[in-house]
Amino acid sequence: MSLHPRRHRWRTQWATIVWLTVVWVFLWGDLTIGNILAGLVIALAVTTGLRMAPIDFHGRFRPLGVLRLVVRFAADLIRASFEVSVIALRPRYVPRGAVIGVQLRSHSDLYLTLTAELASLVPGSLVVEAHRLTGMLYLHVLDVQQSGGIEAARQAVLDQEERVMRAFASDEELDAAGLGVRA
Template structure:
């Protein structure tokens, strides 16, 4: 006897309900029975009421590469915050902004989204448009001069994508993206610099 597909999908949504409950409690800033119950009810309501497109994840989490991804992201966040504050505080300086097109290696919606989010969270860069079918990102760079030029900004986006792929992609997805397994060999990001 098979379950109704909608009920079966609700049964598989418990991690999402749990995460939404945690976010709800964090937003209220207090752990109480009422906040936990309301967060859980809201989580069930959101997962049952809103149809979300499933995202296929065929990769695996590599803890070492994930630590590199998080560490480098935090470093980029601090460095870019400092650079943007210098641009903002420099008298009579007009930043030379640009919108650049970056062709990503992976064609997965998940990796495109993660790359877009991490690039946008770093001050001084913002995703203007993401083409899902072509795997292209259009990135606005606040000041091309402080970023090291257009090609340096493009390489930074590709390096961010590479760190995401190395942290989360399967071996087959890494090979499809042209990245050597385990970081050995030359990646396509290195080839772009030549």
């Protein structure tokens, strides 16, 4: 990896530039050379003009893990919306909530953010506060009874984190988090 400061920054930001170009092309809808070039120019302008922290991604892309993550997430999303709708529409039922703290096992901002995003969209929990430095996530559970109790809710978030890491993390990161490599 080059230690030259400007070249180092391009290498870590090429993913952002590609993503922004894709967004621009999607907005216009047509895959033409003009759109792609315009997207590249605007992506470069945004990434150089706005100084944002580059994301350190040291992991691998595991297709099986990603597939499992996506399928499980889609199922959870559908289940979550119906559970909240049932609670909302059931007459004379007041949900009893709780705020729990979960200590995540990974040491990276990216997995924390991914886990927080996914945990907010699946049944029962919503991220209220995230302490980046200690890796602590605080979630609000909508109905303790429907989530199966406080410990079950905590375990659900840890399972979510495990699915995220098995989808994207490298072997060293998995070992550091205490999750063994699955056969």
